[in-house]
Amino acid sequence: MKFYKYQGTGNDFVVIDDREGTFQLGQAEIAHLCHRRFGIGADGLMLLQNAEGYDFRMVYYNSDGTEGSMCGNGGRCLVRFAADLNIVQNFTTFIAIDGEHHAHIAPDKISLHMKNVAKIDAIEGDYFAQTGSPHLVRFTSSVKDENVQQVGAAIRYSDTFKPQGGTNVNFVEILEKGLFVRTYERGVEDETYSCGTGVTAAALVANSVKGLSSPISIQTLGGNLSIEFKGDAQNGYHDIFLIGPAVCVFKGEITSL
Numbered sequence: 001m002k003f004y005k006y007q008g009t010g011n012d013f014v015v016i017d018d019r020e021g022t023f024q025l026g027q028a029e030i031a032h033l034c035h036r037r038f039g040i041g042a043d044g045l046m047l048l049q050n051a052e053g054y055d056f057r058m059v060y061y062n063s064d065g066t067e068g069s070m071c072g073n074g075g076r077c078l079v080r081f082a083a084d085l086n087i088v089q090n091f092t093t094f095i096a097i098d099g100e101h102h103a104h105i106a107p108d109k110i111s112l113h114m115k116n117v118a119k120i121d122a123i124e125g126d127y128f129a130q131t132g133s134p135h136l137v138r139f140t141s142s143v144k145d146e147n148v149q150q151v152g153a154a155i156r157y158s159d160t161f162k163p164q165g166g167t168n169v170n171f172v173e174i175l176e177k178g179l180f181v182r183t184y185e186r187g188v189e190d191e192t193y194s195c196g197t198g199v200t201a202a203a204l205v206a207n208s209v210k211g212l213s214s215p216i217s218i219q220t221l222g223g224n225l226s227i228e229f230k231g232d233a234q235n236g237y238h239d240i241f242l243i244g245p246a247v248c249v250f251k252g253e254i255t256s257l
């Protein structure tokens with residue numbers, strides 16, 4: 001089976017062209033391919049499939065092999081893949097697990113339209129937003145000193161989030177210009193270098209609670225992103241764009257599973 005490897009600010013993905021609809025691997029096999037010792041190594045695996053009325057369908061699996069909710073960086077990488085395959089050029093409309101998305105394509109960046117966010121919830125001193133995936137946002141004065149793995153896992157598996165299948169957890173420091181965000185990702189069960197739906201949640205919460213205005217620059221361990229949006233916490237957020245680089249790293253052939 002032929003595969004491609006893409007990354008967007010260090011959030012990395014195995015990508016498969018499944019327009020013929022022949023992909024049949026199960027959870028254990030997907031987890032194996034994403035394993036960084038025994039497989040290709042990635043935060044997730046994505047399929048690009050045909051979808052009537054759209055340029056393509058995005059199917060996203062976390063690195064543990066479970067089907068994930070929306071992945072913002074994955075969406076940006078799959079748009080780049082569709083452009084590399086010449087399925088789309090400057091603009092695309094595609095369908096993902098959380099509904100329709102469109103994106104603008106430039107050589108150095110993909111601007112991905114994210115779903116509207118109706119509200120921000122305050123939860124025990126933290127904040128929660130659903131940006132296609134569930135995200136807790138915790139402000140901190142020094143994000144580099146946070147134990148993202150340990151504290152993130154404790155929140156992800158806490159009783160508060162258990163009924164809804166857990167949550168992703170973002171630690172957010174306000175910088176002179178923008179935010180520095182580190183994310184514990186559900187389904188990877190570790191910190192990733194960047195999380196698109198996570199930085200989107202962080203930006204909207206920063207607007208709602210700290211008054212930062214659009215566009216908001218985001219620093220992650222894997223590089224820089226930008227979030228544009230309209231609206232506010234009272235009336236909800238719309239026209240939200242996740243903007244940043246997405247590139248093909250290499251391609252190859254899967255020879256054993």
Ligand SMILES: N[C@@H](CCC[C@H](N)C(=O)O)C(=O)O
Nearest residue numbers: 068069071072073195196197
């Ligand atoms: N890396 C992603 C988020 C992926 C979804 C998440 N792990 C989940 O299933 O909750 C992003 O860039 O948004």
